[in-house]
Amino acid sequence: MSRYIIKRLLISIPVLLGISLVAFFLVQASGDPMAVYNSNPNLSSADLARLEKAYGFDKPVAVQYVLWLRNVVTGDWGQSFLTHQDVTEMIRQRLGNTLLLMGTSFSITLLISLALGMYSATHKYSAADYAVTGLSFFGYSMPSFWFGLMLIILFAVKFKEWGLPYLPAAGMYPIREAPSFLQTVRHLILPATVLSLISVAKYTRYLRSSILETIEQDYVRTARAKGLSERVILWRHAFKNAVIPLITVIMLDIPQLFGGALITEQIFAWPGMGRLYWESAIWVDYPVLMGIILLVSSLVVLCNLLADVSYAVVDPRIRLGG
Helix, strand or coil: CCCHHHHHHHHHHHHHHHHHHHHHHHHCCCCCCCCCHHHHCCCCCHHHHHHHHCCCCCCCHHHHHHHHHHHHHHHCEEEECCCCCCCHHHHHHHHHHHHHHHHHHHHHHHHHHHHHHHHHHHHHCCHHHHHHHHHHHHHCCCCCCHHHHHHHHHHHHHHHHHCCHHHHCCCCCCCCCCHHHHHHHHHHHHHHHHHHHHHHHHHHHHHHHHHHHHCCCCHHHHHHHHHHHHHHHHHHHHHHHHHHHHHHHHHHHHHHHHHHHHHHHHHCCCCCCHHHHHHHHHHHCCCHHHHHHHHHHHHHHHHHHHHHHHHHHHCCCCCCCC
């Protein structure tokens, strides 16, 4: 197991290098990083030339990539062209907000989808199963931006007009009040609901299909022939094997906890990583863009490794080669 993990970690190094190389050239080709300064009327042509030389934009793109990579390896992720803050500091400021939103949504998703998936699979073709299936397709096909706007109109605008307790439409806490736990929870409800809807639909369908396939296996029929109860068969034999495909989906979704939800954070003005990425993309603030891409890419590679290791933990029959 340890040899396998070390081998995968070593393989991930050229993978991350390849991702960073492609991302760097694509970001460079997406726009002029000097645009944030060109729009400033107080800067002369000589000032712009000095800035271009200071940031290394006068060098070939390949040379710029090598210089950026050298700095990243030494822990220097650069400074934002827009705010002049360290990229690591900007990510740190937004990361906690994103983890709060995405972690809450992820926890809600797991609790609801596991319950609905198990119930739907064990009550196959019942009215409840059809209802869960229908709601899953509805949630999976629902555009997040449209659903978010509908929730804002109903629970933030209409409820306020009707004199009912309403929810805040944007932000993380009231601007004119001191931040508090209760206010943060109120601001969290709508964006977490939007994010949970789509994920619940996806996880429920995966788990239902996997359980239905598993309970038709020979070892499950053998367990029934031995007289074991359906509850024991379901949890001790079927669930552990059925959850393996779901582990892959969950592990690949975990990097989103750190990368944020771009559309949802924009709609609800949530100050997280997704909104930071959007703002940086508009201004071609490529040190920040590259920092976020590098963080999420590293997590994707790491979570793929954790998924493989989790298979062996959940199902001892799976052996990872050394």
